[in-house]
Amino acid sequence: MLTLYKYGPAWDVLDISPFCSKVEVYFRLRKIDYTPHIANSRKSPKQKLPTVKVDDRVICDSSAIVAHFESLSAKPLDAGMTPLEVSVAHAYRGLIEEKLYFVAAWARWGDDSAWLNYRPAIMGYFGKIGLPSFLHSIFATMARKQVLNAIREQGIGRHSREDIYAMGTEILKSISVFLADKTYFMGEQVRTIDVTVYAFLSAIMDVAMDTPLKQAALSLPNLSAYCARMKRTINEDV
Numbered sequence: 001m002l003t004l005y006k007y008g009p010a011w012d013v014l015d016i017s018p019f020c021s022k023v024e025v026y027f028r029l030r031k032i033d034y035t036p037h038i039a040n041s042r043k044s045p046k047q048k049l050p051t052v053k054v055d056d057r058v059i060c061d062s063s064a065i066v067a068h069f070e071s072l073s074a075k076p077l078d079a080g081m082t083p084l085e086v087s088v089a090h091a092y093r094g095l096i097e098e099k100l101y102f103v104a105a106w107a108r109w110g111d112d113s114a115w116l117n118y119r120p121a122i123m124g125y126f127g128k129i130g131l132p133s134f135l136h137s138i139f140a141t142m143a144r145k146q147v148l149n150a151i152r153e154q155g156i157g158r159h160s161r162e163d164i165y166a167m168g169t170e171i172l173k174s175i176s177v178f179l180a181d182k183t184y185f186m187g188e189q190v191r192t193i194d195v196t197v198y199a200f201l202s203a204i205m206d207v208a209m210d211t212p213l214k215q216a217a218l219s220l221p222n223l224s225a226y227c228a229r230m231k232r233t234i235n236e237d238v
């Protein structure tokens with residue numbers, strides 16, 4: 001029995017958290033059966049989601065979860081990659097999860113017009129985890145403050161709006177250039193890096209928040225084509 005503890009879907013994304021979407025994309029790609037469970041992140045062992053429970057074992061962190069299931073697979077997605085490919089995929093995963101993530105998070109939580117569209121999703125999450133409705137608005141404001149503090153601590157939040165979007169755009173362009181016209185990020189075969197690339201691009205493009213980051217992603221046609229392809233791949237019946 002495998003349970004995925006997550007925040008919950010919204011708009012056209014599997015989850016409002018790209019890290020939770022990443023794990024869900026991986027499970028769907030591998031045809032691994034799981035039960036989604038919308039959970040309170042504060043009650044998770046590392047106070048972050050995703051977390052999975054598989055039989056009696058709890059695994060936190062999207063990359064640890066993917067690594068666990070890859071290690072059990074007779075045909076790991078990354079089998080046969082050259083050391084150079086492994087190193088490129090590793091670098092892009094870091095760029096996306098450790099930098100683009102904070103730009104995208106700032107776009108949602110920090111940019112006032114985007115926040116107006118994001119706030120209902122956050123309030124909806126508080127409802128799904130059973131908080132009484134009179135607290136939703138107060139908790140959303142508190143969560144916004146906490147997240148923006150965390151983004152400031154990380155460093156991205158210290159820059160101007162213009163500079164944050166310029167950094168995000170530069171990363172999106174680099175993803176677009178490397179992807180080029182390949183089917184998947186590393187070539188013809190889907191690899192674990194694809195679950196990151198797709199989940200994070202989807203978190204920017206398939207959401208209601210119409211930010212300059214979303215516009216930058218939409219202006220790079222191979223990114224939309226790639227997302228459409230990944231969506232078909234994860235929904236394919238094999």
Ligand SMILES: N[C@@H](CCC(=O)N[C@@H](CS)C(=O)NCC(=O)O)C(=O)O
Nearest residue numbers: 017019041047048049050061062063
């Ligand atoms: N490295 C972690 C990052 C997970 C993460 O940052 N999750 C965020 C949501 S996108 C979270 O749960 N944040 C709650 C908090 O920081 O309080 C992973 O790969 O799973």
